[in-house]
Amino acid sequence: MTRAFGALLKRDLTLVARTPGDYTTPVIFFVVCTTLFSFVAGKDIAVLKSIGPGVIWVSALLASMLSLEGLFRSDYEDGTLEQILTAPAPLPLIVLAKAFAHWISAGVPLLLISPILGILMNLDFHSTTILVVTIAISTPTFSLIGIFGAALVISQKKAGMLLSLLTLPLCVPILIFSVSAVSAAADQLPIGGHLMLLAAFFVFTLTLSPFGTAGALRIMLSN
């Protein structure tokens, strides 16, 4: 059982390592998108500082959407998914491995680059730390929501738009609490509640998404 989990994780990470575009594109998008905003903010540093957390967060969200479409693409087309579905290991566990691999390849790079963008947006040290913490808690949630969406649109050829339409609304609560956590940190206000809620969202999706995704995959592949 854990062997299947490890095998899938190892396989997906090997594949990611072989196609560097998969993990560099979201990072480049994240950086470019964020820096574009600093141009339109003009020379008013206060404006930059107030929109900073929001801009970074929206960019991070959009960047993590980029890699979702390909999540099941090749496995669906080459028949590997049929093999995964006829494997003895519980499907939710395998889905979890897939989501974990996605987080490592798409979420962690964003996490690593985010402190630099925080400094770019003129956030102070404390806010930048909180920014990194919120991204660390929320990117796994994105992967878990995203994998469910990706399973639902698996048989569609050009599903990018539909996928964003399905998953972005589900990410809105996370966006709200993450950005307000960073803003609150900048104003020296307590942020414990925000982080707890973000953690709760993570646990919620961690519990439900693997089962939902497994169910969606079985339905999508049954015809």
Next chain:
Amino acid sequence: MLEINNLAGTRGERLLFKNLSFAVNEGELLLIKGRNGAGKTSLLRLICGLATPDTGEILWDGESIANIRSEYFRSLVFVGHDNGVNLDLTVQENLNFHQALKGNPSAHSIPEVLQRLGISRYLKVPCRFLSAGQKRRVALGRLAISDARLWLLDEPFTSLDERALDAVKNLIIQHLDQGRLCLATSHQTIDWRDSKVNQIRLGEVS
């Protein structure tokens, strides 16, 4: 033993077959015949548990496969139309993954199986650089690397050359000799020597 009782198969709104009943015993090969579109693949997808039947039941050792899913999946290998071979991974990596996924490695090592199928030279070659027939051989290599009692093969011999066809035939015969089961759809006429072979023909009954 695999038993099919009163099974009906549909594709979309179209009924492909109904009241289909048969059994496959230990050591038997069942060939599923029928014209294109008769429902051979749909039948195999029902039997391997990818699709759930609207009517009828599929029993494995007397238990409905819906109730013993994990155990049933451990005892079967399915090679479908799509190879299930990732093009960016090497032959070895592909097979390692499948072996770990099934979780019941057989006595045959991966190099040994590839040797029999004549692709041992390509162990470390990414599957992108293999020909269609060689990819098919990698897919068929999955059969022998895990210890499964039931083989479900959908057109196993497509794009294979004569030598490979022979090697796969021998794998199947050896599998049957061990008292195991195999279901295959195939258009080729093949000499199965003295193995026990049954046939069903779809699209003619009812």
